[in-house]
Amino acid sequence: MRSTTARPANIHQARLLRLLRDLGPQSRVALGNQVELSRSKLAFEIDRLLETGLVVPDGLAASRGGRRSHNVRIAPSLRFLGVDIGATSVDVAVTNAELNVLGHVTEPLDVRDGPVAVFERVLALVGKLREAGSAEHFDGAGIGVPGPVRFPEGVPIAPPIMPGWDGFPVREAMSQELGCPVLVDNDVNLLALGEQQAGVARSVPDFLCVKLGTGIGCGIVVGGGVHRGVTGSAGDIGHIQLDPDGPRCACGKTGCLEAYFGGNALVRDATALARSGRSAELAGRLESAGRLTPEDVSAAAAAGDAAALDLVRRGGRRTGQVIAGLVSFFNPGLVVIGGGLTGLGHNLLASIRTQVYRQSPPLATGNLPIVLGQVAGVVGAARLISDHIFSPP
Template identity: 35%
Template sequence: MVGRESHVGFTTNPHALSESIVRLARQQTATTRTEIAEATAAGKSIITQRVAELVGAGILIDEGTAASTGGRAPRALRFNRGGALLIGVEINAARIDVVATDFTGTIVLQTSEEHDVRDGPVATLARVIDLIDRVKHALPPGSPPVLGVGVGLPGPVDFTAGSMVSPPSLPAWNAYPFRARLARALGTEVWVDNDVNAMVVGERALDDDRSLQNVIVVNIGLGIGAGLFIDGRLYRGSDGGAGDIGHVAYGDSNVPCFCGKTGCLSTIAGGVALTEMARSHAGGSESAILGEVVRRAGRLTLHEVADAVALGDPFCIGIVAEAGRQIGRVISLMVGVLNPSLVILAGELCVDSDVLLTAVRTSVIAHAPTIASRALEIRNSRLGTWSGAIGAAQMCIDELLTADRIRSWVESGGRAFAEAPAVVAPAVSARPVH
């Protein structure tokens, strides 16, 4: 039974009450009409009416009687997590990942394609539209409807405008109306955010401990960025630039950065820097494993560096460990300021090896204030390189399940969600196929 102390706030707005009911059912905080009435401080009759509307729209499922604690057994409710699909897209420097998921984040279909984001927003938009169309057409007959599309972009984003804001390495993307153009092409609602912010959403949504309120995700790709979930909310900053740690001037380095400054963290510890260092040693005596990896792949990217680390290449292990130590020192500053309970490392260097993780963890413990780090957990992402795409899909949920949208679904008299899940999800691979 849910006690009075858990009130989510009663309101006379019936659709705001419906939003609260859906949230309670999603979180499994209250699963019967009686529990919902206690959690919201609303009368049982109005709860019964709102629940009937939500069941009619397919958003909630009436599962029949629940266990009785005395008297007539109550009827249990659950959120229809598999009754609709979401599509998530992550666009990074060298690849586009697309997933279709249910409302739990379980992947139904996934696809990936190599793409150079420097080709510009128009070319990238065309590839995203094509990949989404492929995913939609590959869904089995009878699949639930796709209700929204989320996109993670590789740079600072104005969430309201749905466009990137002065991305240091991608000037052609500045203010390009990516969300509006994609929504027009698809005829579906679209939300756009920074790719690392999407990762934070994905990691939290699929983590066993949903109570975590202060989480930082650090993505180490060609550049370095952080997503911040602080006091239970995604923190974007005043202009969408929060967490852009790759362009923080660090140490005494005078290496020029493509942002126009010198000594940025990305220039000494980002994927571009690591790939250049590896390229100068590929095939040498201290990097024979990397040489073999490059020979088989026919190229040298961060993916090959990660493979060489996993296979035990001494040179690649050394440069990744040093990068981890430098990244860890910057993370230690964030830990001292924000005091998170969890730091998650994401990106290809964190999939098949703990080299980067060990170096980051050691550096943070050595440099962060003890009071802020003594209970801190630092670990690799459990979603592999799909965390951004999964998070982009999950990002849609809070935007979809609002009072106004629930009102439109209820007033339309139709079913927003399918009656039952129609798709069985395959296993998720850790890495996109190259």
């Protein structure tokens, strides 16, 4: 079913819609306290939003004495689709206009299978959500992919861990399939938007969100908005070089952070430890399963295996080395660590913190929290597309 969602006519209506999205149902008086509009202008803009169906009445507000104000809320029929494609899995969720998740499915997936196969799986998961009653239509969709994206066109550009995706018109193709507006972004930018919407960064206008997984990236939020750079490659910290003589990276260069501590690098080094006999715990797991995963490293470290612990701590120090440079340059108010490798536990976070606090200047780190993320990227995907829908044409 093709979306026919109206759009706000001006910046005042867009501001009102975003307030109702983020704060829930509000009285006209409460909205008036949030925006710099005269009472008559506010009433006019709300009435226009009611006429378009983007906003609906929601009963009487709580009494403050005198005449009671009427509540309004954003239309509960609006539906947004969030898709977060990782290197090894995909999350798909449906939200309402207040970005509450109404349905969520996830499954393993190999992004190296290419865009056609991956989006066949995505559309199958979307079909499951529709069958479950989460949505009959979508008013917009946000999609994240684990690589650099030319944002205006929604096209991945030379993504190192996504063979076959270079130049694929994700935004155009999925908009045709879903019948609604689509925006495409790097997955870590969506993680940052999710934390800003419903996680640890809700009141922080300037922060970094680092995703540690098969790839490593950083979402940069400045003044409340995602900074993507001129071409969309801002935050590609996994390919900052630590050592020109280091291991070869998937990008073709050597000594990148990702080549030392991305998910594949962690498995590579853990397998070497197991085969050399330096880690009895990992050797046992390798013999049992025939291959190792980051979860095996986490379990071995939790069991007190010294070699596995050292592997985690070294990865944390290297990651902290890069983050320390970012902190010295950007001076954020918060650093959020997310992604699959956060399952390695407290030792990883402690190593990152220690390196950053040791390496960056005291003025930058004196009141700098470095914390684990709380929110899935699909929430950020829904936030991305809702920002677009709730903007003037």
